[in-house]
Amino acid sequence: xxxxxxxxxxxxxxxxxxxxxxxxxxxxxxxxxxxxxxxxxxxxxxxxxxxxxxxxxxxxxxxxxxxxxxxxxxxxxxxxxxxxxxxxxxxxxxxxxxxxxxxxxxxxxxxxxxxxxxxxxxxxxxxxxxxxxxxxxxxxxxxxxxxxxxxxxxxxxxxxxxxxxxxxxxxxxxxxxxxxxxxxxxxxxxxxxxxxxxxxxxxxxxxxxxxxxxxxxxx
Amino acid sequence: xxxxxxxxxxxxxxxxxxxxxxxxxxxxxxxxxxxxxxxxxxxxxxxxxxxxxxxxxxxxxxxxxxxxxxxxxxxxxxxxxxxxxxxxxxxxxxxxxxxxxxxxxxxxxxxxxxxxxxxxxxxxxxxxxxxxxxxxxxxxxxxxxxxxxxxxxxxxxxxxxxxxxxxxxxxxxxxxxxxxx
Numbered sequence: 001x002x003x004x005x006x007x008x009x010x011x012x013x014x015x016x017x018x019x020x021x022x023x024x025x026x027x028x029x030x031x032x033x034x035x036x037x038x039x040x041x042x043x044x045x046x047x048x049x050x051x052x053x054x055x056x057x058x059x060x061x062x063x064x065x066x067x068x069x070x071x072x073x074x075x076x077x078x079x080x081x082x083x084x085x086x087x088x089x090x091x092x093x094x095x096x097x098x099x100x101x102x103x104x105x106x107x108x109x110x111x112x113x114x115x116x117x118x119x120x121x122x123x124x125x126x127x128x129x130x131x132x133x134x135x136x137x138x139x140x141x142x143x144x145x146x147x148x149x150x151x152x153x154x155x156x157x158x159x160x161x162x163x164x165x166x167x168x169x170x171x172x173x174x175x176x177x178x179x180x181x182x183x184x185x186x187x188x189x190x191x192x193x194x195x196x197x198x199x200x201x202x203x204x205x206x207x208x209x210x211x212x213x214x215x216x217x218x219x
Numbered sequence: 220x221x222x223x224x225x226x227x228x229x230x231x232x233x234x235x236x237x238x239x240x241x242x243x244x245x246x247x248x249x250x251x252x253x254x255x256x257x258x259x260x261x262x263x264x265x266x267x268x269x270x271x272x273x274x275x276x277x278x279x280x281x282x283x284x285x286x287x288x289x290x291x292x293x294x295x296x297x298x299x300x301x302x303x304x305x306x307x308x309x310x311x312x313x314x315x316x317x318x319x320x321x322x323x324x325x326x327x328x329x330x331x332x333x334x335x336x337x338x339x340x341x342x343x344x345x346x347x348x349x350x351x352x353x354x355x356x357x358x359x360x361x362x363x364x365x366x367x368x369x370x371x372x373x374x375x376x377x378x379x380x381x382x383x384x385x386x387x388x389x390x391x392x393x394x395x396x397x398x399x400x
Contacts, residue, residue: 015386016379016382016383016385016386017382019367019382019385019386019389020367020382023360023366023367025366025367028367028368028378028379029379048390051389051390051393052386052389052390052393054393055389055392055393055396056361056389058338058342058392058396059342059346059357059361059362059392061338061339061342062256062339062342062343062346062362063339064252064255064256169269169273173266176262176266
């Protein structure tokens with residue numbers, strides 16, 4: 001592109017391509033040199049480019065509190081504990097003893113829980129998930145039917161914990177919706193009071209809200 | 220060299236929860252931050268974060284491996300944020316419609332929302348007022364730290380469109396933030 005031959009199309013192309021430069025990326029349609037030459041020769045594009053650069057700097061002023069840093073820290077500790085507990089369980093399982101199933105159950109029952117967000121629900125961490133099928137088969141062959149039964153029981157318990165975790169999640173979501181509903185009720189109640197009279201509209205809105213929450217919960 | 224996200228994802232598909240945990244450790248901060256910016260609400264952000272990993276676990280098989288994991292997870296988060304925003308608007312509309320039906324006399328003017336005078340609050344508000352398609356580009360590109368090609372892949376648009384949307388967003392933000400020091 002000839003920088004001296006500026007027209008609307010070339011200006012538009014340069015303006016968007018120049019954004020890549022602001023982020024230190026390689027432009028895809030034009031070369032860096034072409035862009036720089038155009039900006040040097042075209043005051044309108046240069047002004048716009050500088051304005052955009054200024055806006056980008058301002059965007060960085062938007063800070064989001066990094067709450068998760070605190071939230072994740074204690075969980076990182078618990079993850080280490082969980083990993084250690086899970087590793088121990090795997091060793092015992094490969095060692096092959098009936099105690100295996102009991103160990104897995106008791107360990108996870110006491111809180112082998114993965115948490116991803118603050119107060120978020122939570123997955124029981126199953127030790128057996130990382131055991132390959134082949135390893136499991138070897139262990140089963142070695143230990144015979146008793147161990148097979150124990151493993152089956154353990155897996156069944158794992159499935160139960162999965163269901164329990166899902167139920168916990170549903171309960172938490174329900175509770176959150178309840179919280180939102182309570183907040184809405186308070187707002188509508190305040191509106192009703194401000195009017196100084198009972199408002200049928202308020203009751204109608206509450207009924208609609210209940211119905212909507214019910215539909216959401218049923219989903 | 221550690222296990223790649225894509226490899227971990229394959230393990231997640233095989234129901235390996237440690238892989239899931241490893242992905243969560245890597246991705247939680249980025250997902251939480253993005254969701255927080257999108258929704259402006261830490262609780263909603265946590266919901267989205269939680270749902271993202273729930274989806275990753277329950278529908279991980281959807282991850283074909285053709286796209287990078289980055290693109291896939293950002294797309295999941297973006298869709299969850301869009302859903303949250305839609306729900307939020309529906310709820311706002313319901314409340315506004317109810318309020319509009321109430322007699323206006325005697326109702327005290329609602330106290331203006333306590334807007335932060337901080338620059339951070341103003342920038343957040345200005346970004347929040349952008350049209351959705353521009354806001355999404357700003358979120359992914361500027362705050363998500365994706366490149367323009369990555370942003371385009373997440374949004375399933377051409378790279379040139381991602382750039383032009385970013386340009387329009389910056390021009391709009393310039394007008395809104397112009398008076399700020």
